[in-house]
Amino acid sequence: xxxVEQSPQNLTAQEGxxxxxxCSYSVGISALHWLQQHPGGGIxxxxxxxxxKKKHGRLIxxxxxxxxxxxxxxxASHPRDSAVYICAASGAGSYQLTFGKGTKLSVIP
Amino acid sequence: xxxxxQTPRYLVIGTGKKIxxxxxxxxxxxxxxxxxxxxxxxxxxxxxxxxxxxxxxxDLSSESTVSRIRTEHFPLTLESARPSHTSQYLxxxxxxxxPGTTDTQYFGPGTRLTVL
Numbered sequence: 672x673x674x675v676e677q678s679p680q681n682l683t684a685q686e687g688x689x690x691x692x693x694c695s696y697s698v699g700i701s702a703l704h705w706l707q708q709h710p711g712g713g714i715x716x717x718x719x720x721x722x723x724k725k726k727h728g729r730l731i732x733x734x735x736x737x738x739x740x741x742x743x744x745x746x747a748s749h750p751r752d753s754a755v756y757i758c759a760a761s762g763a764g765s766y767q768l769t770f771g772k773g774t775k776l777s778v779i780p
Numbered sequence: 781x782x783x784x785x786q787t788p789r790y791l792v793i794g795t796g797k798k799i800x801x802x803x804x805x806x807x808x809x810x811x812x813x814x815x816x817x818x819x820x821x822x823x824x825x826x827x828x829x830x831x832x833x834x835x836x837x838x839d840l841s842s843e844s845t846v847s848r849i850r851t852e853h854f855p856l857t858l859e860s861a862r863p864s865h866t867s868q869y870l871x872x873x874x875x876x877x878x879p880g881t882t883d884t885q886y887f888g889p890g891t892r893l894t895v896l
């Protein structure tokens with residue numbers, strides 16, 4: 672069974688700061704997903720990656736397959752980035768996701 | 781823009797009642813999922829379906845049942861609700877990876893269920 676660990680659990684940042692959220696997993700995967708969950712509960716898929724790096728606006732996701740580690744970076748953070756960021760791994764040959772517990776980010780003006 | 785809908789958004793109900801949580805998607809996705817999430821905790825898969833007439837139980841044991849009679853519709857039913865069923869239930873769908881597609885899961889807004 673794949674274990675997915677995220678750090679930190681909680682993160683408070685000043686507006687404009689560069690933010691990094693980390694995710695590690697224990698077994699081989701087919702893809703690593705980063706999701707954003709807003710206070711109302713809705714979940715949005717941010718990235719799905721199996722190698723290298725992806726960028727979308729101020730968000731960057733990287734993955735190191737050898738180290739079984741992924742990071743989500745937010746540049747020039749803004750209060751509207753405040754949300755829970757969830758890392759999830761899909762196993763090889765499976766579409767099911769194993770989720771981390773999430774990182775609660777609060778960006779203060 | 782994802783088109784996946786859940787109703788109701790909020791439900792408060794008494795113990796012993798039968799409830800059905802609705803989930804529908806207009807994207808033609810074959811794969812659909814139900815997750816349960818307690819406050820501050822991670823999502824757990826309770827049911828999934830790879831297509832019409834296909835349903836499987838997920839990692840987390842659940843007393844709920846699901847059906848998949850139509851591609852777009854994946855309802856979840858609790859025959860007799862109990863306070864331990866109080867949680868948020870999230871539905872999702874995805875398309876298989878292939879040329880021009882990904883297995884990105886699209887989530888509905890969730891149903892917050894409270895059983896008194």
